[in-house]
Amino acid sequence: MLKRIALTLFSIITVAVVAVLAIAATRPATYHVERSISTSAAPQAVFDVLNDFHNFPKWSPWQKLDPKMAVKYEGPSSGVGSAYSWAGNGDAGAGKMTITDAAPPSSITLKLEFLKPFASTCAVHYQIASEGAGSHVTWGMDGNNNYVSKVMGLFVSMDQMIGKDFEAGLASLKTVAESPVADAAAPAATSGGTTATPAKP
Secondary structure (H helix, E strand, C coil): CHHHHHHHHHHHHHHHHHHHHHHHCCCCCEEEEEEEEEECCCHHHHHHHHCCHHHHHHHCCCHHHCCCCEEEEECCCCCCCCEEEEECCCCCCEEEEEEEEEECCCEEEEEEEEEECCCEEEEEEEEEEEECCEEEEEEEEEEECCHHHHHHHCCCCHHHHHHHHHHHHHHHHHHHHHCCCCCCCCCCCCCCCEEECCCCC
8 A cells, every 4th residue: 555655646746756857848948037226316326336356346136145265356457358257165165257358338248157056148238228327237147047047947036146245235326426435345366366354243
């Protein structure tokens, strides 16, 4: 009797797993996440904040995951070719961002490479449009869905996982861009491969 029950449960689980894998195979090969916000800051002011990675810790929605994370700035101090690497705890992970294109004051494109907790590469873009005396800022990300991502997407989408972080980040960006003096704390470092570890909060 117990053997029959066990075999039945095994069959049900097997069918369920096969069904999930089959459905996952039909999921889109790419994903897109996008959020926007309006700010009273002029497009150039927003662009200047985004174009310099030294400003990123001031508004990053992930900075609080590990205030002690180590960061490294490489290349020019800002603009195309400048890069920001981070290595933190299990929540923050590790990775690198590099500015690949910048058209002031309207757009910036980044290459985002995740190293931990999983390896992945995607494209990030910031679009800045004039809106009255201020700006309308859009933060977007595009990437490829591997098979694991497709399976995960059956339960929670990339938009659901990252969308709220984008919203929080844009709210902080709005505050920084609208500040007469951007005095939010940030790791002190120079370009050219200097590593900085933020002070304890």
